[in-house]
Amino acid sequence: MEAVKCEGLVKTFGKNGRKISAVNRISFAVRRKEVFGIVGPNGSGKSTLIRILSTLLIPDAGSAHVFGHDVVREYGAVRRLINRVSVDAAFFKGISAWENLRYAARLYGLGKKDAKERSLDILGRLGFAEKRIYEPLEDLSRGMQQKVAIARAFFTAPMLLLLDEPTTGLDPRSKLDVQNYIKDSMNGSASDLTIILTTHDMREAEVLCDRVAIIIDGRFVTIGSPSQLRSMYGQPALEDVFLDITGREWKEIEDEY
């Protein structure tokens, strides 16, 4: 069974009297233990897709299944299998990292002791000093907040992790820490984790993902492993693949959005 299977997924929003097609008849499947990348510029539909899989958005048409469970009809079963990191580390900023993590742990049925052990282990591996866990989130840097968000997602041991631009806006050191942690988590022999990673960073996608889909205007324009895509399009890097497909520079598209 695939970890994720989407068929003909459609999501349209109305804005100022016009319809915007955020996800336009997307079909794809993600294999178990795979890191599946979705790359595309801002507003291309990456986060909408992640929200549908997170049971936070109801699609207009098509279907999405997570380990065989329909995200609309069986949302309870899906929620027990997933977790998510979004681009903005959403927390109660006035209280400490630990108080935020303890809150999340309770929602997932984790005991306090267990939650603390797991949090400290993950944060330690991300280079986060233990004593800072007791500081209000608002006193921590953006990179440190994002590391707490990573811990919040990983410590519930999800089967499917939805990483929505987890490294956007991070300094190079924090970005590397997060990327290394993701790599290590997938390399562990006991890992049964599947990841969907959205990113703007083509190099990050090349390093972390088993397969990559390029999304533009709510449509997947190509899917394959980074090496397949490079050889398919005869290009040395994913950025060049993008240029080949669209006839435009990646940077040019990003600026436009």
Next chain:
Amino acid sequence: MNIRTHTYGSVAFVERNFALVRRYIGWEAVFLSYNVVNALAIGLIGARMGKEMVMYLVVGAMVWGFLSILFHEISESIAWERWEGTIEYTFMAPISRFVHLIGNCLWAVVYGVVRSSLILIIIVLFFGISIKGANLPGLLVVLVVSGLSFVGLGLIAAVLPLLSTEKGAYATHIMEAGLLLISGVYYEIDVLPVWIRPLSYLSPATYTLRAMRAALLDGAGFGELMPVILLLLVTGLLLVPVGMLVFSRAEYYAKKKGKLKRSG
């Protein structure tokens, strides 16, 4: 999902809100002081009209303080989650909406009881009020059953910030103010314009205040209070599930229209 998970889920909201209160303890002190001074000032308006008038007004201030905390805390907890952007994480968690909302209601009750008790102690000491002859158990029962109705109203009001973070918060305050006007908190409802009076009969607070005053000022026994207790109980038992249902429908709508996201 087992009982442990559900219990942990409900406790999560109590623990989180307690952490927020501790973090903003300065503001808590400010709000408590304001509430105390407000209750005392209202009581003093009746000082020249005798002890009974003071009690009449103080009961209004006390009861409204408690009921508005219940109402406000429940809707505010959703508004706060919207401001912080954490609502998506709470909604994505493997707990039922029932557990989520019950957790918030549980917190509102604990917080309301603690805060109202503190205010009551200060008022009693300030005015030298004697509550000899009052039906205190009856008073407590009335307060508990009317709390159910306000929990239900709070759940309905919580829909507003769920669907619109900023405008929803405004609308919640307007709803609260409307209840204050029509419920006879500081006056008998027959002083209201005739066209407003029918609305007073729809507010559970109207009956709560009448029963509380009867129990406290006239020492009304359970026999006398029973019709109001039953009315409030039935209203509460209806309003809580209605509140849950309305909230669930609003959640579905928000997911359909993409209204849960803050950014991204």
